[in-house]
Amino acid sequence: DAGVIQSPRHEVTEMGQEVTLRCKPISGHDYLFWYRQTMMRGLELLIYFNNNVPIDDSGMPEDRFSAKMPNASFSTLKIQPSEPRDSAVYFCASSLKWSGQAGAQVLNEQFFGPGTRLTVL
């Protein structure tokens, strides 16, 4: 498997523009996570999905941020309008939460994509 794929790897845009970040999770994984990493706030969970359904979006900073997962192999994180303080590295991660048989299940870790470095001027 190619791992979690994110695009673009780098994005530079001007304040007020719409930005769309894309993620393809590992095939078969049923959880997908969006994180934001900044020097000031470290790694923050923005939102996560289970079986394409948003479970917890309490980390989404503002209404300018929205995320969708139309199918099991694709998710987007959109910022509209973008602001300079949105500049950060955005990570997508996926996991298959449990593996193994009932009674002997193992919690699987989250696999991270390479991240998208967003710069809003």
Added chain:
Amino acid sequence: AQTVTQSQPEMSVQEAETVTLSCTYDTSENNYYLFWYKQPPSRQMILVIRQEAYKQQNATENRFSVNFQKAAKSFSLKISDSQLGDTAMYFCAFMKGNNDMRFGAGTRLTVKP
């Protein structure tokens, strides 16, 4: 709310030596999971090691081992025989069963030749 504290912003170690990175966390949960992730300059987040809170035995992965002290809510990472490729940011992470993962601020480790 769960918090994860890494009190060492930066550390350095000589190649082939041993280094220990500290992590403490705060939770009222009894069942949870702890992780150490490595982020090299490439920015890729890589899982180093994980520990289930219900297991008393400390996890070990080759040169990496943890000292898990549940009562003290401490989860330190020991890297033995440090290699230049171990140079990276190391993040301690806490996760409940609901997949809500919280990361510490990270420790920047430099391995010197």
